[in-house]
Amino acid sequence: MTNDPEAPDRRDAPEALHELLRAHASVRDFTDDAVDDGLLARCVASAQCAATSSNVQAYSLLRVRDPERRARLAELCGGQPQVERAGFFGVVCGDLRRDALLAGDAGGELVANLEAFLLATIDATLFAQNLVVALEGEGLGTCYIGGLRNRVDEVDELLELPRLVLPLFGLCAGRPRTRNATKPRLAVDAVLFDGRYPDDDALRAHAREYDARMEPHFAARGKPHWSWTGQIARKFTGAMRPHLFAFYRSKGVELESA
Amino acid sequence: MTNDPEAPDRRDAPEALHELLRAHASVRDFTDDAVDDGLLARCVASAQCAATSSNVQAYSLLRVRDPERRARLAELCGGQPQVERAGFFGVVCGDLRRDALLAGDAGGELVANLEAFLLATIDATLFAQNLVVALEGEGLGTCYIGGLRNRVDEVDELLELPRLVLPLFGLCAGRPRTRNATKPRLAVDAVLFDGRYPDDDALRAHAREYDARMEPHFAARGKPHWSWTGQIARKFTGAMRPHLFAFYRSKGVELESA
Numbered sequence: 001m002t003n004d005p006e007a008p009d010r011r012d013a014p015e016a017l018h019e020l021l022r023a024h025a026s027v028r029d030f031t032d033d034a035v036d037d038g039l040l041a042r043c044v045a046s047a048q049c050a051a052t053s054s055n056v057q058a059y060s061l062l063r064v065r066d067p068e069r070r071a072r073l074a075e076l077c078g079g080q081p082q083v084e085r086a087g088f089f090g091v092v093c094g095d096l097r098r099d100a101l102l103a104g105d106a107g108g109e110l111v112a113n114l115e116a117f118l119l120a121t122i123d124a125t126l127f128a129q130n131l132v133v134a135l136e137g138e139g140l141g142t143c144y145i146g147g148l149r150n151r152v153d154e155v156d157e158l159l160e161l162p163r164l165v166l167p168l169f170g171l172c173a174g175r176p177r178t179r180n181a182t183k184p185r186l187a188v189d190a191v192l193f194d195g196r197y198p199d200d201d202a203l204r205a206h207a208r209e210y211d212a213r214m215e216p217h218f219a220a221r222g223k224p225h226w227s228w229t230g231q232i233a234r235k236f237t238g239a240m241r242p243h244l245f246a247f248y249r250s251k252g253v254e255l256e257s258a
Numbered sequence: 259m260t261n262d263p264e265a266p267d268r269r270d271a272p273e274a275l276h277e278l279l280r281a282h283a284s285v286r287d288f289t290d291d292a293v294d295d296g297l298l299a300r301c302v303a304s305a306q307c308a309a310t311s312s313n314v315q316a317y318s319l320l321r322v323r324d325p326e327r328r329a330r331l332a333e334l335c336g337g338q339p340q341v342e343r344a345g346f347f348g349v350v351c352g353d354l355r356r357d358a359l360l361a362g363d364a365g366g367e368l369v370a371n372l373e374a375f376l377l378a379t380i381d382a383t384l385f386a387q388n389l390v391v392a393l394e395g396e397g398l399g400t401c402y403i404g405g406l407r408n409r410v411d412e413v414d415e416l417l418e419l420p421r422l423v424l425p426l427f428g429l430c431a432g433r434p435r436t437r438n439a440t441k442p443r444l445a446v447d448a449v450l451f452d453g454r455y456p457d458d459d460a461l462r463a464h465a466r467e468y469d470a471r472m473e474p475h476f477a478a479r480g481k482p483h484w485s486w487t488g489q490i491a492r493k494f495t496g497a498m499r500p501h502l503f504a505f506y507r508s509k510g511v512e513l514e515s516a
Contacts (some may be wrong), residue, residue, distance in 0.1 A: 111498070204360075
């Protein structure tokens with residue numbers, strides 16, 4: 001089963017929504033138009049209606065407009081010009097600061113252990129994805145910036161984020177100047193399992209099937225010798241972003257706290 | 259600025275999408291109808307089009323149908339009957355197993371440090387929220403089950419999840435029998451900050467403003483003396499789910515690894 005948009009039984013399906021979700025491709029080339037404050041607020045308000053653990057809403061979104069800061073952030077994120085040039089750039093944060101404050105005001109003390117960190121990370125990401133859907137529904141393009149974690153301590157210092165405000169990733173949005181083609185994804189039955197997690201040979205077969213579908217994608221980008229399997233193997237050999245544990249600890253997070 | 263659906267400048271807005279997102283409320287009371295396999299596959303395929311870090315797609319969704327397992331899971335999740343009764347129940351997992359396998363086949367070794375854990379958690383959550391949007395667009399109701407982490411080691415054992423498959427939360431979906439009212443959220447300007455993170459007094463003012471809007475919500479549920487601030491203070495006093503660090507370590511995660 002592949003990501004075929006022409007699935008057989010979609011008579012009653014809300015076509016437009018599936019089409020919107022399936023049209024997603026990260027945009028990295030934006031026009032110079034700023035993103036309107038009212039449009040952004042409307043999309044944020046819709047995004048906030050995402051589920052949140054026990055209604056905690058443990059997230060915040062810090063918009064950055066200042067051109068000098070944007071230029072510096074583009075550099076800190078690994079030289080990504082869209083961070084400087086997109087009509088909107090914001091930092092999505094897991095946010096336990098408000099919760100720590102309110103608990104403290106009541107005489108309690110928040111323990112920012114792994115559960116609290118996960119709760120905030122998941123809340124922030126549910127919100128962010130709802131925001132992306134809303135923005136794309138408005139015709140804007142979006143791009144998450146995981147590279148924000150490359151030199152996250154410097155990002156944190158530049159933006160003067162206080163304790164327990166935990167930068168997770170960046171988000172660019174704006175009017176697309178050019179759009180990348182959508183990428184094929186793993187087959188549905190490579191991520192949706194029924195009753196039992198598959199064995200290693202089945203995982204390898206899914207990867208091979210996907211490699212075959214990704215070949216034209218790499219070829220079209222002038223990389224005929226690349227494969228998804230090869231990309232994964234390269235990416236996951238060795239420790240990625242090894243500074244993160246110390247960074248989040250410096251922000252008040254104690255992942256190992258029981 | 260509150261979550262007012264009647265924002266002034268929505269002339270060109272895709273009304274239906276904003277309405278769908280704003281209509282979200284967790285559903286915990288479902289009809290007995292199963293969720294159709296084709297409908298689920300179509301929604302999963304759309305959900306997979308969510309952004310994913312470097313196209314890694316580090317997630318999986320394990321559907322559980324077996325009634326005995328569903329009953330046991332409902333118990334393990336803190337006595338939540340919808341886990342047993344919803345037309346669909348699945349466990350959303352951050353999944354580094356496939357990546358570790360492909361890296362290993364190429365002679366490398368994946369280090370499941372905090373960056374890898376975050377990557378998988380964020381990828382899985384982006385996918386899950388896209389799935390929720392797609393399912394709700396099809397007229398189904400949904401409910402995330404964070405309580406899956408209550409006794410996650412027993413869930414893990416019951417479902418025989420292998421190493422580096424990391425259960426994060428559950429997801430129920432199905433035809434709603436009854437729907438809860440939507441809840442007000444924090445004001446937009448309590449989560450969207452422009453250029454600078456606010457000071458503690460501003461955070462307290464946001465909480466008070468929200469407490470006032472939440473009063474009718476609690477009153478309607480027969481809890482006139484509750485407040486959001488009080489809920490937060492109670493929830494965040496003391497360490498929540500203190501077993502998680504040891505659990506994920508037992509699955510091969512080494513958060514502190516550099």
